[in-house]
Amino acid sequence: MTEKQENILRAALELFANEGFNATSTSKVAKHAGVSEGLIFRHFGNKEGLLQAILTEGENKLKDLLVDIVMESEPKEVVRKTILMPTRVDASDYNFWKLQYKLKWELEVSNDKKMEPLIMALTNAFQKLEYSDPVMEAELLTIIVDGIGASVLKGSKLEIGQMTSFLMKKYKV
Amino acid sequence: MTEKQENILRAALELFANEGFNATSTSKVAKHAGVSEGLIFRHFGNKEGLLQAILTEGENKLKDLLVDIVMESEPKEVVRKTILMPTRVDASDYNFWKLQYKLKWELEVSNDKKMEPLIMALTNAFQKLEYSDPVMEAELLTIIVDGIGASVLKGSKLEIGQMTSFLMKKYKV
DNA sequence: ATTGAGTGAGTGAGTAATTACATATATTTA
C-alpha cells in the first residue's frame, strides 16, 4: 500500500463520512488527497470499490470491540462492557463510525449480522442473571447502545459519561 | 394546491425517502409525477425548496403525535403513550418518517428541538413517579423509542409489538 | 388582453470513468 493509496483512502473516508457517499465526487476525493483522479480508478476500480476498501479496512475495528465482550464469561461484565462500548471508540475512528451510521440509511447497508454475536452473548448473560425475558433485554440494550453511539457521532448535547454510569447503576453492573 | 403539485410532492417524498435526496434527480421526480421538469422549479424554486415543502407539510404529523403525550397529565400515561408512539405511526406515513431518519444523516437535519417538549413531559412524569434520576430516564426512553422507530422503518426483524409490551411491563405502565 | 399553470428542449457545470502517455522501480539478460 503506497503513500498515495493511503492518502486516497483517508481523504475518501473523511469526505464520505462528513458529506455523504453520493454527495462526494471522485474528483473531490482526488483533490483532497493531492492525487490525480485517474489514480483512484487504477487502484480501486470504481467509486464503489473505493468505498468497499474503506469498509473492509474498518471492519476489524468493529470486530475488535465485539470480541472483548463476546469472549467475556462473567455475565455482569458482558453487560457492563456493552454499556461502555460507546465510550471506548477512539476519536481517530469517529469518521469510520459516522460512515457506518450514514451508510445504514444512504445505501441501506447494515451490519446487523455482525452484531448477532453480541446479541447472543447478551441474551446468555441476562439469562444467567435471571432476567425474566433475556431475549428482549438483549435486544433492548443493543438498541440503547446503538442510540447512544449515534448521539455521540451527531454531536448531540447528550452527556455520554453521565448516561453510561446511569445505565450501569440501572443494570447493577 | 393543484393536482400536479400534489403529484410532485407525492413522487418526491417516495423517491427521497427510498433512494435518498442526493441520489434522486429532479428529472426522475418529474417523470414519476407525470409532469414536466420545469414545473417543479416553477412551483418550488429549486430542489431544496421541494424538500422543504415536503418537510413543512409533514411537520404536523410529528406535532400530532407529540401533542397527545405532552398534554397528558397522568404520569404513567405519559410514559405509556411514549412507548406506544412507534406503533401509532400510520403505514401511509412510513415514507415521511423514513425521510426524517434519512435526512438526519444525509443532511444533518435533525428535529431535536421539536422533541424537547416530549423530553420535558417525560422528565416531569418520571419525577412524579419518583424515579431517582428523571432527567436521564427521560433521555433514555427517547433514545429507546427513537431506536425502535428506526428498526421498524428499516424493516428489521425486531417484533415491535413484543418490544413495546415488554417495555410497558418494565416501566409498569 | 392578461394572467398563471404547464411544457420540453436547451444550458453550462459537473459526473464517473477511460485514455494515451510519462516516470519510477524492479527483473532479466549480456
Add this chain to the structure above:
DNA sequence: TAAATATATGTAATTACTCACTCACTCAAT
C-alpha cells in the same frame, strides 16, 4: 556490473453522460 526489458505507479486530457436549472413558448380561464 551495466544495459535492456518489463512492470508498477502516476498524470493530464478527454470521454460520454447526468445534473439542477432556465427560458421561450402554448394554452385555457378569466
